[in-house]
Amino acid sequence: MANRPYPVITVNEKAARSLRAGHPWVYGAETSGPDRPCQNGDLVDVVSQKGRWLGTGLYNNHSKILVRLLSRNTNDRFDQDFWRRRLRYALDYRKTVMGPDYACCRLIFGEADQFPGLTVDRFGDILVTEVLSLGMEVRKDLLYPLLVDLLREDGVTVRAIYERSDAPLRDKEGLPKVTGFYPLPGLATDLDGHLLLEENGIxxxxxxxxxxxxxxxxxxxxxxxxxxxxxxxxxxxxxxxxxxxxxxxxxxxxxxxxxxxxxxxxxxxxxxxxxxxxxxxxxxxxxxxxxxxxxxxxxxxxxxxxxxxxxxxxxxxxxxxxxxxxxxxxxxxxxxxxxxxxxxxxxxxxxxxxxxxxxxxxxxxxxxxxxxxxxxxxxxxxxxxxxxxxxxxxxxxxxxxxxxxxxx
The missing domain is CATH 3.40.50.150 (Vaccinia Virus protein VP39)
Structure with missing residues (x-):
């Protein structure tokens, strides 16, 4: 724990057991801290009552889920290279398990891919996204361009990204509902929203x-x-x-x-x-x-x-x-x-x-x-x-x- 730059959240034994068992959520009722001021969306370290480090996650005191764990590796630095690696892991997994169905599949499935609250579906050259956590919302400007670049490396040219972040869960995160084309340079923002998808030959x-x-x-x-x-x-x-x-x-x-x-x-x-x-x-x-x-x-x-x-x-x-x-x-x-x-x-x-x-x-x-x-x-x-x-x-x-x- 020495020389780590993040505020510290201390959790009770129930929360610590859950985290050790692999669950990434920390509820506010199970914690004390942070030990110093931090902003919603910031990275925080999570420790047990005995001071044992349990992971680093995204903080949001608007939500009952106070911290969504991102990493259990003390060497992670959460820079652009970190996010690029994590996105690459997710894409490579889909290419492996989906084979020819990679063209139309879910690229990011929230906590299962260690992107808490983020969903990305691929329909050919269109990406449709949903963000349900503050931590991902404040990082989407970094993640979306990286995702487009990584897909380009795979020979996929993304035509547009459309955001469908309008679920009621956004309210619980203190986030406004957002829909519309994401204005990334080079991507279309004026499509009619219709596409032809083929699945199982249909x-x-x-x-x-x-x-x-x-x-x-x-x-x-x-x-x-x-x-x-x-x-x-x-x-x-x-x-x-x-x-x-x-x-x-x-x-x-x-x-x-x-x-x-x-x-x-x-x-x-x-x-x-x-x-x-x-x-x-x-x-x-x-x-x-x-x-x-x-x-x-x-x-x-x-x-x-x-x-x-x-x-x-x-x-x-x-x-x-x-x-x-x-x-x-x-x-x-x-x-x-x-x-x-x-x-x-x-x-x-x-x-x-x-x-x-x-x-x-x-x-x-x-x-x-x-x-x-x-x-x-x-x-x-x-x-x-x-x-x-x-x-x-x-x-x-x-x-x-x-x-x-x-x-x-």
Missing amino acids: RYDVDYIHGQKTGFFLDQKYNRRAAAALAPGRKVLDCFTHTGAFALNCAQAGAAQVTAVDISQEAVALTRRNAALNGLEGKVEARQADVFDLLTQLAQAGGHPYDYIILDPPAFTKSGATVKNAFRGYKEINYKAMKLLPRGGYLATCSCSHFMTPALFCQMLREAAADAAVSLRQIADRRQAPDHPILWGVPETEYLKFYLFQVI
């Missing part, structure tokens, strides 16, 4: 300005492929379709019939456009409906109009306080789907909320199956694509649960 019209999150959910890439493998010859109901991705993958794979449902008329229109882009408009019916109501109506009508149902709902909970309500919501749609399917039918079901833990999600599925008087024969237990890596010790990075079952 083309999509992506709106990265007005679409949800960064415009397209890249994390289900390989789960869509797995779901499509069961589709040939089947009558498929794709619930909460959003961009129509699961429906289109199943139609292309040879499904006999595909119905894509979403409560949003905009999502239905987008699904129809994407179906037309791929010559699948005759194979995919997109309709507007509340999935909960639709599953009830189909059950009341009797029979088994579908032998394959896909449930890809939005996050029913974004906090620990609403997990019980979310559990009931997930159970209701899964129960209804299980009742609607014939014996031997297939179910794809998932949750994208990290508060709905794998154990809790499995408990919900068991209860739904028991209430529906069916058994579940597991085909696959999957998570998000590896460009959204799960960092052990940081449960928040394990958020997507995806299961394939035969219902018997």
Whole structure:
């Protein structure tokens, strides 16, 4: 600790155990300090009550997360070379695990890449970013040009960077919401926000300005492929379709019939456009409906109009306080789907909320199956694509649960 230039935050034993186990967050209620004045966004050292150094992180007293750890290496100096190395690690990882899918993938996944609160998605030559921490916000002017330079070294010329930093979490960091093209010299700032993306051989019209999150959910890439493998010859109901991705993958794979449902008329229109882009408009019916109501109506009508149902709902909970309500919501749609399917039918079901833990999600599925008087024969237990890596010790990075079952 001698001669280190950073203010010192002392944490209690609970926080120290969490940090030693690999978690990067320090909550204000678990600390004392800093030992001298510092500004929000500054680097601080974190030590145990016995004075043991635990790491260096980014400070923000606006947030309940007082410090987000950046490094556990006392030799790190946090200069431009440090950030360049860390970005290079992230890019090289994606090139390794994504192969040809590197063209459209998540380049930076926050804490899992040791960029706390930063997301960067690549759609060809467009980067879409989201910043949810003050520490990354004050460093983005350094990080974005470095990222563009490193991609250029890989033969990728970035055309534009669009910021989608408009999530409510910005309020908790004391940050205003920001959207718009990032004005980096040489990059475009006047695009219409639409691009054509290809994934699993399917083309999509992506709106990265007005679409949800960064415009397209890249994390289900390989789960869509797995779901499509069961589709040939089947009558498929794709619930909460959003961009129509699961429906289109199943139609292309040879499904006999595909119905894509979403409560949003905009999502239905987008699904129809994407179906037309791929010559699948005759194979995919997109309709507007509340999935909960639709599953009830189909059950009341009797029979088994579908032998394959896909449930890809939005996050029913974004906090620990609403997990019980979310559990009931997930159970209701899964129960209804299980009742609607014939014996031997297939179910794809998932949750994208990290508060709905794998154990809790499995408990919900068991209860739904028991209430529906069916058994579940597991085909696959999957998570998000590896460009959204799960960092052990940081449960928040394990958020997507995806299961394939035969219902018997």
